[in-house]
Amino acid sequence: MKIEGIDLFYVALPTITRTADGTQDSLVVRVRTDNGLYGWGECDASPLVSMAAYVMPMSHSNIINISEALVGETLESPGDVVRLRRKAGEFGLDIQQLDHAVAGADIAMWDVLGKHLGEPVWKLIGHTESHKKLPYASVLFGEDPAETRNIATSIARKNFRAAKFGWGPMGRGSLKDDVALVQAARDGLGPDSKLMVDAGVIWGDDVDAAYERAVEFADLGVTWLEEPLRTEEVGAYKALSDRVRANGIKIGIAGGEGADFYRSADDMMTNAGLDFVQIDVGRIGGITEARRVADRARELGIQYVNHTFKSHLSVAASIHVFAGYEEFDLTEYPSGDSPLILGLTAPTGIFRDTEGLIEAPSTPGLGVEVNLDAIRKFQRRVHIEIDGETLFASPEP
């Protein structure tokens, strides 16, 4: 089959708030083939900036848009997806946004190929089994310990056995304030749940501030401290990780969601002393590149975890990546109540079984479908003209 077209859908809630909540908008990408099939993918990225990477005029041989690279191409085998992903990367070598943007098309190509061949994506990318994963509810801290405790209690009531709290007031007050927040999360979850803390790069390059928290949080049974430092502070990460290990502090250091391309993740894994590497399939250029990171993490003895704060389209894409690796047993699972994100794939989705676990579907493609009514309801209509000629107009779902 051939790729006949790529459709870009910018969807958003009517009101966007200034919180660290990625479920307020999305860029959904549809790949259409000449045999009437559709594949779907999602980017975790600025929708408008990423759309521009699909349609912008050529600047020179290394700035050519993603649609130009893919439309009209043959898609019959996994090797074709890998080849086309590479082609888009070469055409867009000097487009910085390339990885964030092409992620949607890459995921959609795997999805449509799976439907074409009647295979789940995890098989197409070479896994022989799909192992169950323990999903952790991923939520923001409340504005204070009391609100945080309430959030934790409601997560426990939803039968989550693991949760990650992040951003909000964490790191904006004193060490004592931070400990009180984490204590409240622990109290609300109960003693047996896994608890992770996401500091949202708040301590910049301050290893001491991060280390003090690591020590205190370890006492509260926190599995990992995530993004204590800015992604670029690889040396500081290493110093932190070395100090945590040298002093026998029982907490992992996690990071990697800021990795926009394979080498950036590899740099973090090789040089930052990470225990957990967290990869967003919707940022790092799709399933093809995320799979490379998972393989490398395995070689290095680092636990691969997905970073996911979008719809079940992204949840599905994320778990196919490492479905076959039994030891990578944790998975981030957005648990907010954004009607956009919940509705986008309704009634399909990646849902927890009776044990509270999830797994990559064994149906063809990603195993979730996009709800066109949700797209219609939340679509933002974009129109781009250059010199009076239409370059892009939002398509009909």
Next chain:
Amino acid sequence: MKIEGIDLFYVALPTITRTADGTQDSLVVRVRTDNGLYGWGECDASPLVSMAAYVMPMSHSNIINISEALVGETLESPGDVVRLRRKAGEFGLDIQQLDHAVAGADIAMWDVLGKHLGEPVWKLIGHTESHKKLPYASVLFGEDPAETRNIATSIARKNFRAAKFGWGPMGRGSLKDDVALVQAARDGLGPDSKLMVDAGVIWGDDVDAAYERAVEFADLGVTWLEEPLRTEEVGAYKALSDRVRANGIKIGIAGGEGADFYRSADDMMTNAGLDFVQIDVGRIGGITEARRVADRARELGIQYVNHTFKSHLSVAASIHVFAGYEEFDLTEYPSGDSPLILGLTAPTGIFRDTEGLIEAPSTPGLGVEVNLDAIRKFQRRVHIEIDGETLFASPEP
């Protein structure tokens, strides 16, 4: 003074060809202040994708556009530029294109601050002197040795004492073909000129192919072999560099233009075994970040060189960055004949003195001015609407 507005000008030649020639279009950024001053900057990036990063709607607290971060802010001191550059980075933490796009605003902020304080940018960023640099003409290989020799001859006639040839057929044929191309460039330039070769990442991760060329090119007096491998192949770069050194081959390994942010450059410098690091101020987020790389290069004993393939606005911004470092004595100097790029700052520019050298101007700001007639002549009018409302319309020059 306060930043009153940021104007984005997409300029392009009427016809864009599929060559590795970055002088066919540009994104020019103007920062206006409330005391009637203007500063100018330029991005080496897809204009439309970068523009979107200035105007796109907010997605959440880490995807907020550059204009929102900067307009209305106070700009009185070098510390303010550093603060605002960081603020734009925090607002746009999850916008991959951020660095390519914000480069223009960063450069423009330094320019307007220099005009405000009556100081050249090199002084504002902490240099105490502006040392002259030897510019090398940066050109593409001809389609064959004969055409390449003609190009080299014409460069020698223009009194360039150094030249870099890149892309074109290099690496697309046999080792013998590649040597013939470089031999032709050497013949045309004469024996005393510096000659550099840019392979345009053609050998991917093939260390053997790159090493064979390094050996042959060294015999032709080539100063460096640039981007023999893909930027992400840091391990392969290191293997190549180690082999070149171990065997006493007299050629440097150069790379880094693909570094879109500080850590990426630092990764290349620390782990890839580079002798020369080439930084594009219009990609790596502007003068502020490029300066950090130059400082780090100095610590590591690596030669910093600018990568520049745009107008004299970029040439100026590039040399201010390392003006004070006498040992960094080479500078890339676009020498094509694009009327867009030549006209953009005419009649001002960074021109060679009687010795064939250039230096960062000591007049206030960058020391070059934008020609508004050139903008008018080459401007592409962009209009972006979302849900029927205008989000962006190209401004008048």
